[in-house]
Amino acid sequence: MKSSKRKKVLGVNIDHVATLRQARRGTEPSVRQAALEAVRGGADGITIHLREDRRHIQDRDLEEIRRVLKVPLNLEMAFVPEMTAIALRARPEKICIVPERRRELTTEGGLDVLRKEKALKRALPRFVKAGIEVSLFIAPVPEQVRAAARTGAQAIEIHTGAYAHAQGRQRAYELSRIKTAARLAAALGLKVNAGHGLNYQNVLPLVRIPELEEFNIGHSIVSCAIFTGLKQAVRRMKKIIAV
Numbered sequence: 001m002k003s004s005k006r007k008k009v010l011g012v013n014i015d016h017v018a019t020l021r022q023a024r025r026g027t028e029p030s031v032r033q034a035a036l037e038a039v040r041g042g043a044d045g046i047t048i049h050l051r052e053d054r055r056h057i058q059d060r061d062l063e064e065i066r067r068v069l070k071v072p073l074n075l076e077m078a079f080v081p082e083m084t085a086i087a088l089r090a091r092p093e094k095i096c097i098v099p100e101r102r103r104e105l106t107t108e109g110g111l112d113v114l115r116k117e118k119a120l121k122r123a124l125p126r127f128v129k130a131g132i133e134v135s136l137f138i139a140p141v142p143e144q145v146r147a148a149a150r151t152g153a154q155a156i157e158i159h160t161g162a163y164a165h166a167q168g169r170q171r172a173y174e175l176s177r178i179k180t181a182a183r184l185a186a187a188l189g190l191k192v193n194a195g196h197g198l199n200y201q202n203v204l205p206l207v208r209i210p211e212l213e214e215f216n217i218g219h220s221i222v223s224c225a226i227f228t229g230l231k232q233a234v235r236r237m238k239k240i241i242a243v
């Protein structure tokens with residue numbers, strides 16, 4: 001298949017739904033229901049990040065979503081023994097290995113594959129043997145792309161945060177770095193995904209990059225969902241109160 005004909009795939013990250021639920025440590029909004037609703041909207045896959053500190057997604061979310069989901073589940077995880085064991089037990093269709101720092105608001109940087117190359121090479125065959133597609137979340141840096149290819153990972157996810165936060169010329173430069181990294185990764189036989197900070201505007205130039213296949217987007221979709229649903233939600237409560 002020619003690269004320009006590659007179908008673009010949308011993975012919806014629903015971590016923020018869990019963040020809202022954890023604000024009250026209760027049961028609503030339901031993360032499982034959010035996953036199913038995203039699929040009804042056309043999501044090709046669902047992404048969740050089970051963080052070591054469990055600040056949003058919980059272990060039971062992974063189990064429940066795994067049980068009901070009919071599209072591929074992408075589990076974002078730190079490269080630590082606890083998460084490796086969980087992933088091998090739950091067997092999501094895909095995992096994306098991300099760096100994790102406890103005090104960060106969200107995943108702030110890419111994985112330093114060059115530094116972790118040996119350990120990744122040793123660990124990744126276990127996932128691949130279990131039928132799990134492995135992706136490494138990296139900055140669009142050629143040395144990191146080459147290192148990712150050497151680890152045996154099937155995919156990379158290009159960290160688009162720097163592009164998303166840049167303006168003007170800097171944004172054009174960041175876009176060119178993504179294009180170069182995507183082209184190199186595809187030439188090395190890697191599947192190329194992208195994510196972080198993408199919204200309804202800044203995703204447009206990326207959609208035109210032929211090598212990019214999958215977009216993992218959370219914050220802007222969940223933010224948009226508030227405004228597509230808030231009016232109806234208020235109307236429903238108003239009706240009950242007005243009795």
Ligand code: PXP
Pocket residue numbers: 013015049076096098106107137157194195196197198216217218219220
């Ligand atoms: N991809 C990865 C690897 C991430 O860590 C995140 C944030 O959890 C996303 C994609 C989604 O980013 P955003 O919520 O900014 O769309």
